[in-house]
Amino acid sequence: MACTRYFGADVDVVVTGPIEVTWKGERQLNVRAGGDAGVDWVIELGSSVVSRAMSAVASALPERAWRSGPVLAMMSRVVGSVLGVGRVRLTGRTPNGHQFVVNPRPIWWVTRSSATIASENLVPIGPLQEQAHLADFWIPQRGLFMVGGARLRARQPVEKGFTGQDATHVHQMTSRRLPCPEKQ
Numbered sequence: 001m002a003c004t005r006y007f008g009a010d011v012d013v014v015v016t017g018p019i020e021v022t023w024k025g026e027r028q029l030n031v032r033a034g035g036d037a038g039v040d041w042v043i044e045l046g047s048s049v050v051s052r053a054m055s056a057v058a059s060a061l062p063e064r065a066w067r068s069g070p071v072l073a074m075m076s077r078v079v080g081s082v083l084g085v086g087r088v089r090l091t092g093r094t095p096n097g098h099q100f101v102v103n104p105r106p107i108w109w110v111t112r113s114s115a116t117i118a119s120e121n122l123v124p125i126g127p128l129q130e131q132a133h134l135a136d137f138w139i140p141q142r143g144l145f146m147v148g149g150a151r152l153r154a155r156q157p158v159e160k161g162f163t164g165q166d167a168t169h170v171h172q173m174t175s176r177r178l179p180c181p182e183k184q
Contacts (some may be wrong), residue, residue, distance in 0.1 A: 009095035027108075037118045043106075045145050046111035050082060055106030058071045058148075066103045083107075085140035086127070090134025094098050094152065100137065103148045110143025 004014050015034040023032045026043075031041040045117045047055075072090040080088035090102045095098040113125045 004097045006094040006100070007134050007137075011095075039115060039117055041115040041146065042113065043110055044112040045108040047108050051107050051109055054079065054083065058103075058105030058107070061105075064102070067101065070138055072101065077178050080138075083140070083142070083144070085142045085144065086131045086175075087133075087138045088140065089136045089138050094137060095135040098152045098154055101151045102137075104144075104146035105148045107146045110145055113143055 004011060008014065015038050018036060019031065021034040022032075024030055027045040029043050029045075031039065031043070033039045069091055076090045078089045079090070080086055090104075094100055110125060117121045123159060125143050128155045130139055132139040
């Protein structure tokens with residue numbers, strides 16, 4: 001299962017191939033995908049009082065809260081405002097109609113970033129004039145890096161929460177297996 005299964009309806013070009021994540025230090029990583037014609041992305045991470053506080057709150061929440069539609073809706077409103085990243089949706093629909101639930105814990109700021117696609121440099125990081133989104137998934141207006149999970153499933157009402165117990169096709173993605181900075 002690939003991201004195109006969930007987000008493909010809003011994507012113009014699909015490149016397939018291995019994804020390589022290499023930590024270059026405690027707070028710098030390099031992401032490569034798609035070979036020479038693909039993405040080469042260097043990311044540096046940092047933290048602040050706000051990101052550390054949000055991470056502490058996220059770590060303290062019981063698993064049940066991370067599956068509750070009303071709790072996640074309230075958290076979405078608070079997170080976007082407190083972090084100053086624009087609109088945030090921790091639950092919603094992907095462009096292909098699947099329900100998603102995102103559980104970011106912990107988070108870091110992206111303090112520096114450079115990327116190329118097919119050897120072409122991308123513009124520096126920064127907010128867009130109009131916040132981008134893929135259906136209900138809003139791209140933060142400031143670079144965030146998170147360790148956590150995402151659950152996706154086909155056509156179940158978000159309002160009832162997400163238990164995953166009755167889903168026939170649940171795809172869980174997590175970056176917990178990747179080595180990541182331990183200190184914030």
